[in-house]
Amino acid sequence: xxxxxxxxxxxxxxxxxxxxxxxxxxxxxxxxxxxxxxxxxxxxxxxxxxxxxxxxxxxxxxxxxxxxxxxxxxxxxxxxxxxxxxxxxxxxxxxxxxxxxxxxxxxxxxxxxxxxxxxxxxxxxxxxxxxxxxxxxxxxxxxxxxxxxxxxxxxxxxxxxxxxxxxxxxxxxxxxxxxxxxxxxxxxxxxxxxxxxxxxxxxxxxxxxxxxxxxxxxxxxxxxxxxxxxxxxxxxxxxxxxxxxxxxxxxxxxxxxxxxxxxxxxxxxxxxxxxxxxxxxxx
Amino acid sequence: xxxxxxxxxxxxxxxxxxxxxxxxxxxxxxxxxxxxxxxxxxxxxxxxxxxxxxxxxxxxxxxxxxxxxxxxxxxxxxxxxxxxxxxxxxxxxxxxxxxxxxxxxxxxxxxxxxxxxxxxxxxxxxxxxxxxxxxxxxxxxxxxxxxxxxxxxxxxxxxxxxxxxxxxxxxxxxxxxxxxxxxxxxxxxxxxxxxxxxxxxxxxxxxxxxxxxxxxxxxxxxxxxxxxxxxxxxxxxxxxxxxxxxxxxxxxxxxxxxxxxxxxxxxxxxxxxxxxxxxxxxxxxxxxxxxxxxxxx
Numbered sequence: 001x002x003x004x005x006x007x008x009x010x011x012x013x014x015x016x017x018x019x020x021x022x023x024x025x026x027x028x029x030x031x032x033x034x035x036x037x038x039x040x041x042x043x044x045x046x047x048x049x050x051x052x053x054x055x056x057x058x059x060x061x062x063x064x065x066x067x068x069x070x071x072x073x074x075x076x077x078x079x080x081x082x083x084x085x086x087x088x089x090x091x092x093x094x095x096x097x098x099x100x101x102x103x104x105x106x107x108x109x110x111x112x113x114x115x116x117x118x119x120x121x122x123x124x125x126x127x128x129x130x131x132x133x134x135x136x137x138x139x140x141x142x143x144x145x146x147x148x149x150x151x152x153x154x155x156x157x158x159x160x161x162x163x164x165x166x167x168x169x170x171x172x173x174x175x176x177x178x179x180x181x182x183x184x185x186x187x188x189x190x191x192x193x194x195x196x197x198x199x200x201x202x203x204x205x206x207x208x209x210x211x212x213x214x215x216x217x218x219x220x221x222x223x224x225x226x227x228x229x230x231x232x233x234x235x236x237x238x239x240x241x242x243x244x245x246x247x248x249x250x251x252x253x254x255x256x257x258x259x260x261x262x263x264x265x266x267x268x269x270x271x272x273x274x275x276x277x278x279x280x281x282x283x
Numbered sequence: 284x285x286x287x288x289x290x291x292x293x294x295x296x297x298x299x300x301x302x303x304x305x306x307x308x309x310x311x312x313x314x315x316x317x318x319x320x321x322x323x324x325x326x327x328x329x330x331x332x333x334x335x336x337x338x339x340x341x342x343x344x345x346x347x348x349x350x351x352x353x354x355x356x357x358x359x360x361x362x363x364x365x366x367x368x369x370x371x372x373x374x375x376x377x378x379x380x381x382x383x384x385x386x387x388x389x390x391x392x393x394x395x396x397x398x399x400x401x402x403x404x405x406x407x408x409x410x411x412x413x414x415x416x417x418x419x420x421x422x423x424x425x426x427x428x429x430x431x432x433x434x435x436x437x438x439x440x441x442x443x444x445x446x447x448x449x450x451x452x453x454x455x456x457x458x459x460x461x462x463x464x465x466x467x468x469x470x471x472x473x474x475x476x477x478x479x480x481x482x483x484x485x486x487x488x489x490x491x492x493x494x495x496x497x498x499x500x501x502x503x504x505x506x507x508x509x510x511x512x513x514x515x516x517x518x519x520x521x522x523x524x525x526x527x528x529x530x531x532x533x534x535x536x537x538x539x540x541x542x543x544x545x546x547x548x549x550x551x552x553x554x555x556x557x558x559x560x561x562x563x564x565x566x567x568x569x570x571x572x573x574x575x576x577x578x579x580x
Contacts, residue, residue: 002380002381006378006386006396008442009400010395012403013402013403015417016413074315075316077308077309080309081309081310085306085309100320100566101317104500105558106502107555108323111327111548115326116326175302177302204407205407206407212536212537235507239416240506253507265402265406272402
């Protein structure tokens with residue numbers, strides 16, 4: 001009985017893989033896989049249809065990169081402060097706030113990016129000339145969304161560094177800055193890498209912020225002021241309409257879903273590996 | 284001696300300044316992250332608070348922004364959460380019991396189940412939507428775009444959260460309680476039912492609430508499994524068409540053109556306030572449970 005319940009989780013994975021693969025294979029029956037992987041034009045729903053996934057992948061990685069520029073320094077800075085500087089009471093008070101930030105539904109971040117961050121901050125405060133839908137706003141707001149992920153995992157890794165290493169360095173006359181950057185940071189590096197990778201995989205898989213705020217325009221560009229479309233946003237936008245089972249539109253959802261699933265799975269496996277490594281060293 | 288002095292002597296001014304500015308920089312990082320949460324809450328509150336009213340909670344959506352409300356969305360969300368609870372509690376607890384009380388770590392399939400759960404927790408939510416679309420809405424089960432398929436999709440999505448929390452709660456029950464129970468002649472099942480499970484209820488409940496608070500805000504998978512954006516009736520059964528709070532918000536933010544005096548975005552902000560209110564109540568309950576539980580043990 002219990003084993004059956006446990007198997008539901010395995011069934012879920014199998015279900016995901018089977019459902020993705022089945023339709024993806026029929027998709028590649030109609031679209032050559034090289035056209036898909038290397039094509040630079042994505043317009044599956046209009047004639048003449050073109051199925052090059054590169055604009056979606058580049059859109060995804062552009063936004064992910066922007067979000068990392070925000071989230072990595074902020075997340076690591078917050079982690080260093082919490083682990084090395086903050087008093088236990090401050091730490092206890094701040095952690096739930098970060099958890100709350102992590103619990104905000106992503107549609108809310110989407111609303112915030114579109115109705116506040118683009119018009120008030122980017123156009124207003126920094127007087128930038130951006131289109132109303134743009135990669136920059138979505139990316140920055142997404143960065144704030146993944147700060148808690150990066151901060152909390154890397155803070156765990158930093159707190160796990162044995163006190164003896166800190167005391168040894170202080171004993172040699174190192175300042176707190178030197179201890180943080182040259183002792184704690186390298187010692188916790190595998191945990192920090194795991195945190196960042198997990199952050200990346202959340203950013204790659206995030207749908208609502210980009211669907212709402214980045215525009216839904218497959219656009220092969222490196223200019224963050226322009227609208228782009230990500231893999232997730234394409235799936236969301238296409239699945240919204242009632243599309244017939246077995247049609248090529250239906251199959252594109254699965255092909256793009258497979259691409260997304262493979263990317264995040266690889267990242268997660270890597271991150272689990274790294275977390276295991278730092279646990280083995282210090283516990 | 285002089286070399287020594289350089290290392291352990293009084294920190295010179297430059298060093299102190301560097302230390303202080305580093306500390307300030309780190310504090311700024313933390314402050315910015317927390318500050319953004321504040322700005323976000325204030326912005327949504329300013330936009331939406333004027334639109335919150337009993338009418339807003341009781342009305343159906345409408346193409347006239349002045350008359351639109353969230354009643355069907357609110358009921359849709361309640362139905363979804365109910366389906367979710369009835370799915371994740373038994374399955375999550377049973378899985379956790381199996382892994383903690385019965386599974387032999389040395390067997391490869393048990394390790395595979397564990398790795399699998401860890402990986403499931405990081406699958407993008409929209410991929411669960413695709414799973415729901417292919418297996419629950421269409422395909423083998425063909426339930427259609429109804430409450431049941433939506434709730435089950437969300438349930439599958441948050442199942443790992445429940446499993447992980449339930450395992451921790453079960454692991455926290457001291458072995459002495461199990462041994463004492465067995466020594467008095469109880470079978471393993473009796474021990475689990477009468478000792479282990481009751482002792483781990485607060486931990487499990489906390490996990491379930493946290494899982495629901497994640498499920499309640501999920502939008503992307505519901506878009507894929509076909510929650511409708513314009514529905515003017517409450518769900519009546521598990522096989523009703525439905526909409527949900529986050530879907531309603533999404534529709535008001537980007538589904539319809541907002542022109543002049545027929546602007547739907549403030550309604551989205553008001554609906555966000557209701558959703559965030561629900562979330563805070565859920566999180567507060569979870570924190571309260573956790574604290575009470577920690578004090579006792």
